[in-house]
Amino acid sequence: MTDLTLTAREQGAAASEGLVVPPGGGRTVHTAAQHVTFKVTGEHSRVSSSFEVVVPPGFDVGAHRHTHSEELFYVLEGVLDVMAFEPRVLTGDWRHWESESGLTAVRAEPGTVIAVPPGCPHAFANRGDAPAKMFFQSSPPSDHERYFDELLDILKQGGPPDLAAIDALRVRYDIEQLTPLRHDA
Secondary structure (H helix, E strand, O other), X not given: OOOOOOOHHHHHHHHHXXXXXXXXXXXXXXXXXXXXXXXXXXXXXXXXXXXXXXXXXXXXXXXXXXXXXXXXXXXXEOOEEEEEOOEOOOOXXXXXXXXOOOOEOEEXXXXXXXXXXXXXXXXXXXXXXXXXXXXXXXXXXXXXXHHHHHHHHHXXXXXXXXXXXXXXHHHHOOOEEOOOOEXXX
């Protein structure tokens, strides 16, 4: 049996060394519908995973919610349609939803921050002609990392995506899809 206890010296080294990811650094997951670069993973943080996400034109993640996860999005480049609220009526296109207090979807330009607490429906879409880029943080760490890796495995199989496999994957990783994910490339 392996002893997983760190010595005092090892504990000090682990606690005093951070992580610096240079521009362009990190592991990238790439398909026609997504380009995600893992910047900080559960290996380096107990609090959250961080990603840089390129959102291609025509991509709509679809409205969805997570029971346990909390997310933060920061738009770096381009323009995205975004929403983060519980709608009065949960039907049709999320871009036309309205909350009880009057919130509606907005156009998010660079510098916009979207904070999503657990249980809150949210979505983003790129309706423009150019890719958009955002910084994305998810807590707790590792769930979105594994989700992206497993989704890529499904999409790599070629042909039309296996929708049943994607639905099962979403259930495993705390994603309740409310409107369809779309990529009109």
